[in-house]
Amino acid sequence: MIYLDYSATTPLDPRVAAKWLEVETTTFANANSAHALGSAAKTVNDASLASIAAFFNVPVESIIPTASAVEANNFALKGLALKYPKKRHVIVSALEHASLIGAAAYLAHQGYEVDTLPLTPQGLYDVEALDTLIRPDTLVVSLTAVDSETGSRQPIEACAQRCRLHKVFFHTDLTQLVGKGTFDLTSVDLATASAHKVYGPKGIGLLIKKPHVGIVPLLHGGHSITPWRASTPPNGLLAAFAEALRLAQDEADQRLAIVQARHDQVIRGLEKKPGVTINQAERALPHFVNFSIVGTRPEEGLRYFSDHGICFSSKSACSGQDEKSVSVYAITGDHALAISSYRLGLSHLTTETEIETFLSVLADYVRSL
Numbered sequence: 001m002i003y004l005d006y007s008a009t010t011p012l013d014p015r016v017a018a019k020w021l022e023v024e025t026t027t028f029a030n031a032n033s034a035h036a037l038g039s040a041a042k043t044v045n046d047a048s049l050a051s052i053a054a055f056f057n058v059p060v061e062s063i064i065p066t067a068s069a070v071e072a073n074n075f076a077l078k079g080l081a082l083k084y085p086k087k088r089h090v091i092v093s094a095l096e097h098a099s100l101i102g103a104a105a106y107l108a109h110q111g112y113e114v115d116t117l118p119l120t121p122q123g124l125y126d127v128e129a130l131d132t133l134i135r136p137d138t139l140v141v142s143l144t145a146v147d148s149e150t151g152s153r154q155p156i157e158a159c160a161q162r163c164r165l166h167k168v169f170f171h172t173d174l175t176q177l178v179g180k181g182t183f184d185l186t187s188v189d190l191a192t193a194s195a196h197k198v199y200g201p202k203g204i205g206l207l208i209k210k211p212h213v214g215i216v217p218l219l220h221g222g223h224s225i226t227p228w229r230a231s232t233p234p235n236g237l238l239a240a241f242a243e244a245l246r247l248a249q250d251e252a253d254q255r256l257a258i259v260q261a262r263h264d265q266v267i268r269g270l271e272k273k274p275g276v277t278i279n280q281a282e283r284a285l286p287h288f289v290n291f292s293i294v295g296t297r298p299e300e301g302l303r304y305f306s307d308h309g310i311c312f313s314s315k316s317a318c319s320g321q322d323e324k325s326v327s328v329y330a331i332t333g334d335h336a337l338a339i340s341s342y343r344l345g346l347s348h349l350t351t352e353t354e355i356e357t358f359l360s361v362l363a364d365y366v367r368s369l
Contacts, residue, residue: 057185065204068202077104087137174191185208277294
């Protein structure tokens with residue numbers, strides 16, 4: 001089976017798995033316990049948190065471990081809303097993950113006003129539009145760092161700086177960017193990430209909350225490693241997340257070179273296929289390749305490829321598959337392309353042979369139409 005859906009999730013790196021197993025079998029005690037094993041667990045957790053904080057270049061106290069990026073996105077918006085109840089306006093984009101859109105929709109049901117930041121014809125955030133959308137009662141601007149369908153690297157740093165000028169909190173979902181590109185959180189107030197997108201385990205994400213940001217916890221009761229979220233510290237998951245980030249940083253150049261080569265190979269092949277349109281976004285990361293086969297239904301096309309041993313997707317795994325792609329429509333203005341788009345998620349694990357096999361099956365599929 002050929003896997004080309006690394007933007008949805010990644011396999012667990014064996015080295016990360018080894019770190020998880022080591023910690024869970026040797027330093028498994030509750031880090032809040034007063035005995036020696038508890039102290040040993042706390043020492044390991046403190047080292048993991050320090051490593052994670054260093055990766056993001058934020059203070060250790062800014063790291064709030066969560067069970068997922070979904071929880072972290074919900075925590076960011078709902079926790080802020082509970083802390084600042086007089087601020088009743090939120091700004092998001094149409095490119096957000098379902099968890100962020102869902103949290104914003106929840107607030108809308110509570111009487112909040114939610115505005116959507118417009119996109120430029122290149123599918124990027126219209127940074128200047130923030131000046132007209134931000135109001136005195138704006139609680140937060142929450143924008144993803146990378147469009148999960150086309151891979152466009154969004155100008156979150158510029159958006160964060162604009163929000164700082166207006167004294168409005170800025171939150172960004174870094175889930176699709178961590179391990180793929182660099183970023184600067186200097187002007188960012190809150191950020192979200194997840195281990196399973198960077199060859200770490202499922203079941204752990206994080207919310208970065210700068211010290212000046214107030215927030216109300218969603219989980220109460222019981223001691224933990226942070227006052228902002230109650231739960232028994234997940235020693236092994238924290239160590240695994242830290243290890244995954246360390247490997248991503250140490251191997252960044254090597255991984256990117258392989259991904260770029262596979263990306264270029266795919267693009268060359270797609271350009272030769274009649275009936276296939278490449279939806280090339282501006283500032284797109286090479287880990288993403290978006291294309292359309294007009295006249296096809298993505299759910300049927302994906303089934304064909306799956307039956308031939310190739311797995312990829314049409315949109316984010318957490319979005320509905322029966323709607324047009326907002327991302328593709330933004331950069332093409334073409335409804336037919338937007339409802340027939342597919343997304344490849346590439347990795348440093350992707351091989352040249354896998355890409356050639358994909359292109360061969362694609363040619364067969366197009367001929368069968």
